[in-house]
Each structure stands twice: as structure tokens, then as C-alpha cells.
Amino acid sequence: MPKVLLDVNELSTKYVTRFHEDVYAVDRVSLKVEEGKSLGIAGESGCGKSTLALSMMGYYFPPLHYVSGDICLDGKNITKMDPDVIRRKILGTEISYIPQSAMNALNPTQKILNFIQDVIWAHNPKATKEEILNLAKERFKLLGLPESVLYKYPVELSGGMKQRTVIAVSVILGPKVLIADEPSSALDVTSQKMVIKMLVDLMQSGFIKAMVFITHELPLLYNVVDDIMVMYAGQIVEKGTADEVVLDPLHPYSRGLMGSLIVPEEGMREQKLIAIPGAPPNLKDPPSGCRFAARCKYVIPQCTKIHTIDMQELGNGRAYRCIFY
Amino acid sequence: MDNGSGSCLKCVELTKVYGMGRTKTLAVDHVSLEIHNKEIVSIVGESGSGKTTLAKLLLGLTEPTEGEIYFLGKKRDISTHKKRLEYWKNIQAIFQDPYSSFNIFRKIDDVLLDCINMRDGKNTPREEKIRMMSEACSFVNMKFEELTNKYPFELSGGQMQRLMIARVFLLKPKILIADEPTSMIDACSRATILDMLLKLNAEEGTTLIFITHDIGLAYYLSQTVYIMKKGRIVESGTAEEVILHPKEAYTKRLISDVPKIREEWDLSTVVYSTE
Ligand SMILES: Nc1ncnc2c1ncn2[C@@H]1O[C@H](COP(=O)(O)OP(=O)(O)O)[C@@H](O)[C@H]1O
Ligand SMILES: Nc1ncnc2c1ncn2[C@@H]1O[C@H](COP(=O)(O)OP(=O)(O)O)[C@@H](O)[C@H]1O
Ligand SMILES: [Mg+2]
Ligand SMILES: [Mg+2]
Numbered sequence: 001m002p003k004v005l006l007d008v009n010e011l012s013t014k015y016v017t018r019f020h021e022d023v024y025a026v027d028r029v030s031l032k033v034e035e036g037k038s039l040g041i042a043g044e045s046g047c048g049k050s051t052l053a054l055s056m057m058g059y060y061f062p063p064l065h066y067v068s069g070d071i072c073l074d075g076k077n078i079t080k081m082d083p084d085v086i087r088r089k090i091l092g093t094e095i096s097y098i099p100q101s102a103m104n105a106l107n108p109t110q111k112i113l114n115f116i117q118d119v120i121w122a123h124n125p126k127a128t129k130e131e132i133l134n135l136a137k138e139r140f141k142l143l144g145l146p147e148s149v150l151y152k153y154p155v156e157l158s159g160g161m162k163q164r165t166v167i168a169v170s171v172i173l174g175p176k177v178l179i180a181d182e183p184s185s186a187l188d189v190t191s192q193k194m195v196i197k198m199l200v201d202l203m204q205s206g207f208i209k210a211m212v213f214i215t216h217e218l219p220l221l222y223n224v225v226d227d228i229m230v231m232y233a234g235q236i237v238e239k240g241t242a243d244e245v246v247l248d249p250l251h252p253y254s255r256g257l258m259g260s261l262i263v264p265e266e267g268m269r270e271q272k273l274i275a276i277p278g279a280p281p282n283l284k285d286p287p288s289g290c291r292f293a294a295r296c297k298y299v300i301p302q303c304t305k306i307h308t309i310d311m312q313e314l315g316n317g318r319a320y321r322c323i324f325y
Numbered sequence: 326m327d328n329g330s331g332s333c334l335k336c337v338e339l340t341k342v343y344g345m346g347r348t349k350t351l352a353v354d355h356v357s358l359e360i361h362n363k364e365i366v367s368i369v370g371e372s373g374s375g376k377t378t379l380a381k382l383l384l385g386l387t388e389p390t391e392g393e394i395y396f397l398g399k400k401r402d403i404s405t406h407k408k409r410l411e412y413w414k415n416i417q418a419i420f421q422d423p424y425s426s427f428n429i430f431r432k433i434d435d436v437l438l439d440c441i442n443m444r445d446g447k448n449t450p451r452e453e454k455i456r457m458m459s460e461a462c463s464f465v466n467m468k469f470e471e472l473t474n475k476y477p478f479e480l481s482g483g484q485m486q487r488l489m490i491a492r493v494f495l496l497k498p499k500i501l502i503a504d505e506p507t508s509m510i511d512a513c514s515r516a517t518i519l520d521m522l523l524k525l526n527a528e529e530g531t532t533l534i535f536i537t538h539d540i541g542l543a544y545y546l547s548q549t550v551y552i553m554k555k556g557r558i559v560e561s562g563t564a565e566e567v568i569l570h571p572k573e574a575y576t577k578r579l580i581s582d583v584p585k586i587r588e589e590w591d592l593s594t595v596v597y598s599t600e
Contacts, residue, residue: 188538260516264541
């Protein structure tokens, strides 16, 4: 049996806001990532992808709060662990997270090497400058980054180079699992491909043991990950292998997403794109029943009458949340 | 007379140099191109290739270092404030970050009202203005009633870009330059935005200059494609010619860099850049 590195079971979390209008951003999400595998999370902005990433690391700092469910990281249940302990003992070494805007959040007055020193000292205050420099040089060489980057300020780097640097630093403490949140969405197609190659190389060389890749770009996910989950309004609406979800989507929402992809392939110009009408529901007060019902062309009265719609499991990890199909 | 195929916007040997001395950047390098009335043209290139600078030159937002611009067959003259305002009635733009183009303290109905007033607002009765604003909103599949009294930051990125298109619908310029209008918004809303640009072209006859780093979008949208590299146009032709039968290695790379579904996306050929 392959080892499950990340095992999330029926996890629900919420944002508690000042006016007591809670935002239920993650609703009963279950997922498993086995050693050697990568999982993609797709869905439009605001559906809860970034919140899910924080939630499954146990990163519960206000306004984010745990509601229910379980998280096991490499066999260890971290659900009830103090978030401060998670930050010190788990983040960076067991699991690493590259936030969406990480490359633009680099301290502009700090050289990359000083940034790396801070990351390492936070974990191991005894490391010497020389040890850190040697480690940084070795890693940069391994990951195809020029050593000169170490002595540069963030503004001196192109967007693609900044992002590759952020990735190199995020794995410098040797985490088993890497969560990359929209790592290439702000880049042009050429830099995007370099960033993706770097992530794929990290997986293939066994440098990281598992990866969660978050993006709204489906063709990208399709080419990078083993499995895909489609998220809608805080819930998973479909999961399966990349082939299954992209080539044979079951949920009407996933089918809608596939129907509006634009790729430079022959015949694309003649194709009529079918954009999904309407907007997702407000997560402060999500509708009961199917959350996609208001935008779904297959909607029937039961879709909104049934209070909760469960995932229909088809075996082998394939599942979808729809009563019609 | 406008017969639908005349020259709309033309530039000859257009050049822009930023800075001076050692920090000099040749952002646009002797670019010549001619865009016809009602045409949809894409300009495609990697980041830093000079696309936005070219857009700013065409818009008259920055002075060319060298070269000429012709509008409707005549040399463009924006030497006075009045002439510039007249030119901007004919050419409008949508940028990557929709929030940056709006005054965040102005309500959305006022933003739309400004567009009407800019055209011939003085003689339009109030009911007619409301009708025009509602029409503009329904053009982009939004409800005017839902937008009244809202501020721009209350909208999502996709809704903001649609509002920008509603503005263009009201302003009715001859030319619209859309500079990466979908690169900061969700892939899911991308098709909606592109289809609205196509509708603007089909129903209003707006000449469209679409700027992108994603050649897939150019292929879907445009009739003519210009490929830009380090400030120069290195290849051009019909969308089919350029994308299905590219000649330049650079164009081939731009195509191969876009992740695809039915065709293989080969990562083994990626060469890491050192800058
Ligand atoms: N700090 C916060 N406080 C309150 N609500 C938030 C906060 N961050 C995100 N949200 C809300 O949670 C939902 C999910 O957001 P997010 O996880 O960022 O989605 P995604 O990453 O898919 O774009 C959205 O409705 C968003 O408005
Ligand atoms: N205001 C400016 N001052 C100096 N250099 C600039 C300025 N704007 C752009 N550049 C430089 O000009 C080149 C082209 O930039 P730009 O037109 O923004 O390209 P693109 O839109 O294709 O990314 C780049 O090298 C960029 O750094
Ligand atoms: Mg996010
Ligand atoms: Mg630009």
C-alpha cells in the first residue's frame, strides 16, 4: 500500500468576521495525497482554494477558524495542534506553502541570501552563515538557478526568476509536501513553463514527496498533476485522475469549465465557447442543496430541496456531487 | 467614406527609447503596421517585449522617439489638449488591472454617466441616459439596477472588466486597445470577456487591437497576428498562417509554451533563463 502523506477528512473551516457574518469557505472537504503523487485543485476565484490550503496545514490564525474534520500529515494527526507549534515545527520542514502572491511579498530591501538566512535561522538558530551559503549555493545549482541571484535584491529579478527563487527557498528545509498556490498565474507563458518544470523536477527527483497544486488554469493542471479536484463555493464537486476530470467531466460545473477552455489548437477558432452564466453564491449564506443549482442548465426541483447533497463515490477515488447526472 | 476596409490606424518606423545613457531601453524598435477598419488584430509577445509601450504610443499616452502615426489616413495630430481629447473619442483602452483605471471613489453609475456626458450628454434627457446605461449593462450581461450605488471595489475582477467593456459600448470609439484584459482574471471568466470583445466588434464595428502573451487567445480572437520580440515585429500574418504554420523559432516557442489538452506539452525542452 502506498503511504498517504496528506489525509484530510471532512474538513470544514470558516472565517469569523467582525460583524459576525461567518464565511464558510471550506465545507466538508476530504482528500488524500499519496507519496509520489500530485493533486491539483481547480475552481474560480473565491471558491476557497487558498483557504483550503491554509486549513489543511492546520494554520488557524484569526480570522480563520477550525470547525470540524481531521487532518493527518504523514500519519500524524495535526488537527488539534496549536497553530503556533505548527508554524514553528511543521511549516517548512514537513509541509511548505507558497502563497499566491509570495513573489511580490519578498522584502525589497533584503538580498535573497539574507532572506534565506532568515528562513533557516527561524528553524535552526545555530546554523552558521557559511553553512547557509553552502546550502544555498548547492540548492540553487541543483535547481538551475544562477548563484548570482543570491546577491541580488528582488527588484533586480524578472517575475519568473523571482518565482523560481521563492520555490527554491520554500523547499530549502526539505519538506515532504509542497503546496503551490497559483505559482504561475502572474507570469507570461514562457516563465510559467519554467516554473512548472521546476516543480515537476522537484517531484521527479524525489526532492519533495507530494505536491498540491492550486490554479484556475485547467490545461495547466492537466499537464502537471496526477489527480484533480474541482472546487465550487467551498465544496469539492468532482474528483478523479487528471484524464478523468478533464476529458470526461461529470459535474455540470466541471463540464462548464471544460467548455470554456482556450488553447492554440487547430479548430479552436471554429469552436463556440460556452461560458457559465451568473456568479457563485455568497459564502456568508450558501444556499442549501446544490450550491451550483442557480447557474446549472440541468437543474431540477430536488437540487435545492435536498438539504445536503453528498459526493457520489464511483470507486478508485472518482467522485462527484450531483443528483441529476 | 468608411467602406469597412480602409486604413484605420497605421504606424511607420515607430520607436520608443526609455531613459538615456547606460540605462537606455529600446522598448519599441522601428515598428510599422497598418490596421484596417473593423479588423481584429492581436499583438503577441513575451513579457517585456514592448507590447504595452506600443499600446501607449498608439493611444498617445507617450511620445514616440521616432516614427509616425496615421489615423484614418491622415497624420495624427495631438499637439493641443483639444486635439488630444478629440483623438481619445476615437480610441479607447482597457488595461490588465481594471481597478487601476477607475477612480475608486466614484460610484459605478457615475462612471457610466461620465461616458454619456463625454459624448453628447448636454442634450440627452435623464430618462434617455438611464436607458443608455441599462443598455450598456445588458450588453455585458449585467443588470444596471444591481450596479447602481456600488463602488468599483465591490465588483470582482471579471465584473470590472465587463464594466470597462460597458464603458467602451457607451463611448463608441472607432478603436479599442485591450492590453492583457484577461490576464489578471480567472480563466473561468476569460471566455466571457473575449466573447464580449467579439460582440463589440461584430455589433458596433469597433476595430480591436488585442495585446497578450498567450497566443492561444490571439488565435481564438483575431484575424491578423503580429508577433513582438524585444521591441520588434518579427512575424505577422493571418491567425491561421502564424499559429498553424509559424516560421520563426520564437513564434514556435510562444505556441509550445501554452499548455494544451489534445497535444503534448513537452517540458523536456524547457531551457531555464538566467535573468
Ligand atoms: N481573511 C478573510 N476574511 C473573511 N473572508 C475571507 C478572508 N479571506 C478569504 N475570504 C473569503 O473566503 C472565500 C474563499 O476565498 P479564497 O480561499 O481566497 O478563494 P480562492 O483562493 O479560491 O480564490 C471568499 O469568499 C473570500 O471572500
Ligand atoms: N516607463 C518606463 N521607463 C523605463 N523603461 C520602461 C518603462 N516602461 C517599460 N519599460 C521597459 O520597456 C520594455 C518594454 O516594456 P513593456 O512595453 O511594458 O513590455 P510588455 O508590455 O510587452 O511586457 C521593458 O524592458 C521595460 O522594462
Ligand atoms: Mg486563492
Ligand atoms: Mg504589458
